[in-house]
Amino acid sequence: MALQRVVKPKTQRSKRALENRAPKIHENDKNAMIIKGGQTSQVIIDVLKDIYALKKMNSVLYKKKNITRPFEDTSSVEFFSQRSDSSLLLFGSHSKKRPHNLVFGRFFDYHILDMAEFGVEKFKGMSEFKKEKCCLGTKPCLVFNGLEFSEDPQLLRIKNLFIDFFRGPVVKNITLQGLEHVLSFSYVNEKILLRSYKIMLKKSGQKTPRIELDEIGPSLDLSIRRTKLASDDLFKKACKVPKAAKERKVKNKSQDVFGNVHGQIHMTPQDMSKLQIRKRKALKNDEESPKRSKKSIV
Template identity: 60%
Template sequence: MQRIVKPKTQRGRRALDKKDPKIFENSKNALMFKGGNTSQTVTQVLKDWHTLKKPNATLFSKKNATKPFEDQSSVEFFASKSDSSLFMFGSHSKKRPHNIVIGRLFDGQVLDMVEFGVTNFTSLQDFKTLKSATGIKPCLAVSGDFFEESDDNRRIKNLLIDFFRGPTVEKISLSGLEHVISITGANGKIYLRSYRILMKKSGSKVPRVELEAMGPAADLVLRRTRLASDDLFKRALKKPVTAKPKKKKNISRDDLGNKLGRIHMNTQAFDKLQVRKVKGLKRKKAEKEVNGTDDEAKKQKKEESTDA
């Protein structure tokens, strides 16, 4: 039996309400922590991505004797404590040097995990350039045939997009686009690059866009995967009925995104419309006589019905 602890203070109630499932989920928080043995490269990888993902990131400075692929309970415990649904774990050993694990959770349990080896790493500090502002949503550029070779590779692509995409926004300002994350899969490796967007004068309203390497940069080698089953993954993607937008009648959109609407109107009597008096629109005598005889016949029918 699992013991249920009820909050005793108002602050505890607010903390539990914040962790409860919501119809419209808030921005995903990422947890960065390291194992018992780490290297300087792995430690710097965790620090750099924690810096870029602020404020939606939590970094544990102490070492933790855990192995995600052997026991997921510690990962689930740390994620629950920090209210995180994404995690990045770093470790180092002779068998798996400079090792990182990127994963996500669903319903408090580990959903997907992918293990990478880090090679050709360049830190954020090694690039002597200006950095993007904190909390900026990055632009993701994902390319490469590697992500289309198998279903597992497509799932890895989905995991990386989920991890690096940042908070969900409704509107985007052109001046707010400052950060680009490039993820390229080729030759069995994943090339991770980070750029800063520079908008320079072009002589017109549209600026000239240039990319400047900002860091960090790393080459990731795929080692191990632990992906969820199709049924569990489908259940994780399911949206509540209340979160789906209500369909509006007689409104649709074409391929270009233009909004189209259908209007229903009653049949109009054009002979009774009030228009400008023009000689060409006047009724002829023959039409008046025909209409007059029709009116007299209707009156006779009414009188006969009343007499009966």
């Protein structure tokens, strides 16, 4: 077995780039590659542009056409994944056999982990909704409607794939004003309906505002065509969390919903009889009080 040659960076810029790609305990936000196939329709081009607008902060859009088929040969998309340091994939193509075709995928160690192929049955772009859009980089709320997303093993993995693709940057806290975007996935008649809404906070006369949803696009009706899912062992290996990233449970220490830390102290029982206090006659027991001398009665 030949040893792999290690190339040392010559500049500080290349050194920072290699350190950014190196494995970390807490990984960077996942980037998505958005690729056009050799033949694409106008519908697919508009879909790729709208999804790129949703993930503009963490995505790379390849404008040139790439003659590749991810389900038949994964070498080309795996090469692009390693080149752009991306772990998510959206591939669009169009053919007579598979019209208006979309492929969602994700990588593990620069190799394909999961892929799902969908057909776009109906599409309505963001430009057709003449309404105010959400701010760039807004973290969306993901809503999944349908028992099939929690019961069907295939849809359960597709749900996990959509969460990985659309969840946005990882944040610890978020304000109420920051919740302004909702992505809804509904399973109806063997189709997945993707809808995008903006949260409108209205006055309600109380402290909590009244919430209304205003559709802003894009709107997609997707039919499932093919899937290529990882085995249970490989999926478990990809989801493994390092020990250093796990939060260690501290004994006798808890935290409430408001963030206050409470501690519990264990003490041995105290002997109150040995407690140093001011001794008064009223507090003395009969046994401790000196015995009175009995006067003889004459």
